[in-house]
Amino acid sequence: xxxxxxxxxxxxxxxxxxxxxxxxxxxxxxxSVAPLDAIDANGGDPLxxxxxxxxxxxxxxQASPATHAKARLRIxxxxxxxxxxxxxxxxxxxxxxxxxxxxxxxxxxxxxAQSPSALGTPVPATxxxxxxxxxxxxxxxxxxxxxxxxxxADKTLQQSLMKSNGDLQQQFLDAVVQQSLPSDQFWRPxxxxxxxxxxxxxxxxxxxxxxxxxxxxxxxxxxATGGAAGAAQVKVSLSPxxxxxxxxxxxxxxxxxxxxxxxxxxxxFWSRFFLSKLCRKLRGExxxxxxxxxxxxxxxxxxxxxxxxxxxRELENENAKIMRFVDVEANEMDDSxxxxxxxxxxxxxxxxxxxxxxxxxxxxxxQKIVESVExxxxxxxxxxxxxxxxxxxxxxxxxxxxxSHIGLHLHRxxxxxxxxxxxxxxDALATQGNGLGASKALESMIDGLPxxxxxxxxxxxxxxxxxxxxxxxxxxxxDLIHARRRTExxxxxxxxxxxxxxDAVTLRDLKLSHTTAIEFxxxxxAALLSGEPSRAVSALPLLVGSxxxxxxxxxxxxxxxxxQNAAQGPTKLVQEKKRVQGYVQITLDALQSATKTxxxxxxxxxxxxxxxxxxxxxxxxxxTPH
Amino acid sequence: xxxxxxxxxxxxxxxxxELEEExxxxxxLVLDTSPLGWGAQSAGISLREAVASLLIFINSHLALNHSxxxxxxxxxPTCVKFLYPVPGEDYSxxxxxxxxxxxxxxxxxxxxSNGQSNGHNAVPSDASMYRQFRVVNESVMKQLELLLxxxxxxxxEHNGKMSDTTLMSGALSVSLAYINRLIGGVNDDGPKVRxxxxxxxxxxxxxxxxxxxxxxxxxxxxxxVPIDICKIGNNTGFLEQAADTTGGVYMHLxxxxxxxxxxxxxxxxxxxLRKHLVLPTQSSIDFRAACFCHNRIVDxxxxxxxxxxxxxxxxxxxxxxxxxxxxDPRNLAxxxxxxxxxxxxxxxxxxxxxxxxxxxxxSLTPGP
Numbered sequence: 001x002x003x004x005x006x007x008x009x010x011x012x013x014x015x016x017x018x019x020x021x022x023x024x025x026x027x028x029x030x031x032s033v034a035p036l037d038a039i040d041a042n043g044g045d046p047l048x049x050x051x052x053x054x055x056x057x058x059x060x061x062q063a064s065p066a067t068h069a070k071a072r073l074r075i076x077x078x079x080x081x082x083x084x085x086x087x088x089x090x091x092x093x094x095x096x097x098x099x100x101x102x103x104x105x106x107x108x109x110x111x112x113a114q115s116p117s118a119l120g121t122p123v124p125a126t127x128x129x130x131x132x133x134x135x136x137x138x139x140x141x142x143x144x145x146x147x148x149x150x151x152x153a154d155k156t157l158q159q160s161l162m163k164s165n166g167d168l169q170q171q172f173l174d175a176v177v178q179q180s181l182p183s184d185q186f187w188r189p190x191x192x193x194x195x196x197x198x199x200x201x202x203x204x205x206x207x208x209x210x211x212x213x214x215x216x217x218x219x220x221x222x223x224a225t226g227g228a229a230g231a232a233q234v235k236v237s238l239s240p241x242x243x244x245x246x247x248x249x250x251x252x253x254x255x256x257x258x259x260x261x262x263x264x265x266x267x268x269f270w271s272r273f274f275l276s277k278l279c280r281k282l283r284g285e286x287x288x289x290x291x292x293x294x295x296x297x298x299x300x301x302x303x304x305x306x307x308x309x310x311x312x313r314e315l316e317n318e319n320a321k322i323m324r325f326v327d328v329e330a331n332e333m334d335d336s337x338x339x340x341x342x343x344x345x346x347x348x349x350x351x352x353x354x355x356x357x358x359x360x361x362x363x364x365x366x367q368k369i370v371e372s373v374e375x376x377x378x379x380x381x382x383x384x385x386x387x388x389x390x391x392x393x394x395x396x397x398x399x400x401x402x403x404s405h406i407g408l409h410l411h412r413x414x415x416x417x418x419x420x421x422x423x424x425x426x427d428a429l430a431t432q433g434n435g436l437g438a439s440k441a442l443e444s445m446i447d448g449l450p451x452x453x454x455x456x457x458x459x460x461x462x463x464x465x466x467x468x469x470x471x472x473x474x475x476x477x478x479d480l481i482h483a484r485r486r487t488e489x490x491x492x493x494x495x496x497x498x499x500x501x502x503d504a505v506t507l508r509d510l511k512l513s514h515t516t517a518i519e520f521x522x523x524x525x526a527a528l529l530s531g532e533p534s535r536a537v538s539a540l541p542l543l544v545g546s547x548x549x550x551x552x553x554x555x556x557x558x559x560x561x562x563x564q565n566a567a568q569g570p571t572k573l574v575q576e577k578k579r580v581q582g583y584v585q586i587t588l589d590a591l592q593s594a595t596k597t598x599x600x601x602x603x604x605x606x607x608x609x610x611x612x613x614x615x616x617x618x619x620x621x622x623x624t625p626h
Numbered sequence: 627x628x629x630x631x632x633x634x635x636x637x638x639x640x641x642x643x644e645l646e647e648e649x650x651x652x653x654x655l656v657l658d659t660s661p662l663g664w665g666a667q668s669a670g671i672s673l674r675e676a677v678a679s680l681l682i683f684i685n686s687h688l689a690l691n692h693s694x695x696x697x698x699x700x701x702x703p704t705c706v707k708f709l710y711p712v713p714g715e716d717y718s719x720x721x722x723x724x725x726x727x728x729x730x731x732x733x734x735x736x737x738x739s740n741g742q743s744n745g746h747n748a749v750p751s752d753a754s755m756y757r758q759f760r761v762v763n764e765s766v767m768k769q770l771e772l773l774l775x776x777x778x779x780x781x782x783e784h785n786g787k788m789s790d791t792t793l794m795s796g797a798l799s800v801s802l803a804y805i806n807r808l809i810g811g812v813n814d815d816g817p818k819v820r821x822x823x824x825x826x827x828x829x830x831x832x833x834x835x836x837x838x839x840x841x842x843x844x845x846x847x848x849x850x851v852p853i854d855i856c857k858i859g860n861n862t863g864f865l866e867q868a869a870d871t872t873g874g875v876y877m878h879l880x881x882x883x884x885x886x887x888x889x890x891x892x893x894x895x896x897x898x899l900r901k902h903l904v905l906p907t908q909s910s911i912d913f914r915a916a917c918f919c920h921n922r923i924v925d926x927x928x929x930x931x932x933x934x935x936x937x938x939x940x941x942x943x944x945x946x947x948x949x950x951x952x953x954d955p956r957n958l959a960x961x962x963x964x965x966x967x968x969x970x971x972x973x974x975x976x977x978x979x980x981x982x983x984x985x986x987x988x989s990l991t992p993g994p
Binding site: 459 | 777
């Protein structure tokens with residue numbers, strides 16, 4: 001808390017004082033003379049004419065330049081109101097500015113964390129914030145903002161995303177660097193990826209139990225270096241962050257540190273701490289009798305982790321002690337039928353104190369960690385109170401309320417969609433079977449069926465056809481099995497025993513060109529079908545060019561592969577070419593259809609254009625003789 | 627701690643599959659009895675032979691395991707009917723009766739009483755057939771005949787032409803419900819039977835039933851029930867997707883007369899065996915969907931992003947018919963824009979345009 005800062009100033013030609021509160025969150029101007037009229041148009045307090053501006057609301061400060069005669073300070077708030085104060089001396093102005101800037105800097109780090117949270121998630125007011133002693137973490141919202149424009153402009157983010165994703169990098173190199181796709185267009189469809197990546201980068205690790213992570217690594221001194229057998233050295237790595245977290249989570253340690261370190265060297269303190277019983281107690285391990293006594297550390301054994309002794313705790317809790325008769329919580333748990341007459345393990349007098357303290361320590365620590373996590377998981381105190389009230393209230397005696405059901409209205413218009421009366425389908429399929437009248441068809445079906453008294457064996461025998469039919473059927477089934485085995489075998493086992501080894505390089509190149517080709521096709525179709533003339537003029541010709549180039553590239557790769565195997569005869573070469581082309585036939589078809597569509601459209605529209613301009617020319621020709 | 631937790635009651639992988647192999651298997655056969663389909667099979671197989679092949683197939687299925695079960699459902703243009711087991715009939719009290727001698731009157735009564743059970747079934751001449759087989763065979767034949775006799779030509783005609791669709795979606799729904807009932811729900815003991823559905827289909831066009839069939843397919847997928855398709859005649863749109871999605875076998879018979887061969891080699895292995903076999907199912911699948919507004923098959927269309935329903939063109943009133951979401955009119959307008967490749971914005975043309983405009987204006991003003 002700093003001293004309140006006040007300086008005389010003029011506001012709306014009235015004399016008064018600007019004062020910055022001691023908490024440095026409010027700037028207030030109060031007049032020295034109470035005004036006669038009570039209305040202040042600028043949002044000041046109508047009763048006594050003060051102007052109060054919260055530091056959080058200040059969006060900007062402006063000061064008149066040093067050469068100006070009058071020293072004026074203008075404060076702009078977030079609600080776009082401006083307050084102009086005139087200060088008597090320039091020194092005052094500078095001082096005020098310094099104070100405001102300092103206050104602003106201090107609060108900006110916390111407000112920057114708070115304002116995105118106010119925009120993003122509704123943060124319930126946490127009065128428990130003051131009691132939060134866990135390490136404060138910034139909210140996981142990246143500082144640069146997540147709008148599309150920001151993401152597109154953020155080159156470092158894009159680069160880090162590409163570093164993490166090798167495929168993406170390949171695609172980028174191919175499309176943008178080699179094939180000159182504008183990088184803007186490359187990233188535009190990938191904005192969700194960028195957004196996710198920036199969120200991932202902005203994540204911070206939450207608070208955790210630090211002591212559990214500090215694991216002493218024991219190294220045995222090797223005999224060769226002359227140490228006596230069994231002389232173990234224990235290494236513990238401590239970073240300042242960890243030290244800070246330990247102090248935050250276990251104030252006992254902090255107290256021990258504060259009291260002992262000036263005489264003791266810090267490293268000695270830590271080494272003794274980690275070997276002491278205190279550390280084991282805080283970790284929750286049982287203190288055996290084997291542990292070495294440590295005269296400094298053991299002083300703190302009796303204190304709980306906050307550093308208060310048992311007596312102090314009693315004193316604190318005295319006021320909070322509830323009479324056993326009305327202590328609901330204790331009575332709920334104190335049910336002799338639940339687990340026999342013997343009290344619960346936490347209530348027995350014979351339980352070892354350390355067991356209890358271990359349990360309590362862990363619970364308290366977990367609770368603290370959960371509370372210190374900022375944001376969504378917390379219930380404000382009012383809500384908790386309300387919940388308690390609701391649980392306590394007697395509801396059995398309330399009059400029975402009529403249950404109001406929510407009526408569901410069926411949307412009957414969809415019935416037509418599901419109707420299977422094949423009116424529509426039949427029209428489509430009217431050609432077949434038209435010669436056969438319905439009754440005739442029925443008759444033919446029924447004739448075939450023997451009655452139930454008919455001869456079953458005859459019927460069943462009729463099912464067996466000629467052996468040639470059987471063999472045809474058999475061969476069809478087996479063909480399917482073979483075909484399936486070829487394709488599925490690769491998928492399941494993962495080993496490519498079917499593709500020849502020589503294709504590996506070609507396949508890789510083809511894959512790369514394929515992905516680039518698909519990329520260009522995406523952009524091409526998006527630009528074409530968007531129907532915007534601006535895009536048509538600027539982007540489309542380039543894209544068409546790129547599409548054609550992709551096709552050329554794919555063909556080149558195929559030819560290259562074929563040429564490598566040029567040793568074989570010409571027919572084999574043709575076969576080989578067909579085979580390798582088969583890998584990317586679909587891509588080639590897609591590219592082909594894209595270019596074809598484009599050129600057809602161009603022809604069509606140019607023809608239409610010349611026709612329309614020709615017509616209008618004719619009409620103006622007839623118009624000019626006027 | 628790990629040794630103390632009680633997760634050992636959850637069967638490990640090996641244990642579960644062993645259990646599964648012991649489970650009996652339920653086969654639900656959906657037979658498409660569309661008259662147009664069967665009547666048009668000039669070069670194909672007649673209904674009689676097909677039913678005979680199917681009966682042999684069913685018998686072999688029952689023969690594989692003593693506790694295997696079967697159900698047969700007929701998908702007719704007008705209704706869906708259980709051919710076996712017929713609801714209301716009690717198969718456990720079938721008593722042997724001596725054949726033709728004493729049976730003449732009673733058998734007449736039986737056939738006239740439309741299959742209403744009175745506890746006795748007439749017994750045809752062959753008492754040497756295994757009882758389970760006989761029961762199924764007779765029930766199927768009898769019920770099928772009754773079904774066809776009960777159909778009048780008016781039922782299956784639409785606008786003077788025969789309708790080609792059958793209630794495939796209805797049959798699939800009924801079979802899935804039957805399976806669900808027999809499985810007995812999912813509890814800790816696991817299902818009591820393993821089920822699969824087999825469809826024998828002859829009709830061609832199911833696009834009016836796209837939505838119900840897709841729903842049945844997804845339900846079967848959830849229940850892990852494979853749907854096998856035995857297709858005679860033309861290829862039907864959505865049954866390929868059914869087989870592919872649920873892990874079943876799709877076979878289009880090129881030689882319908884050899885149906886028995888196809889059935890016994892490709893369709894007989896049950897679910898457990900299939901894990902170890904390469905299935906002879908068709909690999910190229912037609913994934914086209916039908917649009918929801920006209921039931922036309924589309925391969926490029928528009929999809930509502932809320933309910934994923936498919937349209938062949940943007941809905942005219944700007945809202946989705948299924949989920950009532952109102953679309954942004956600007957987005958709809960964007961979708962309807964025609965592609966523009968050439969514009970009239972070239973400089974010299976602009977000049978001409980300006981000249982034309984000014985001339986046009988001057989022509990309007992009263993001339994000097």
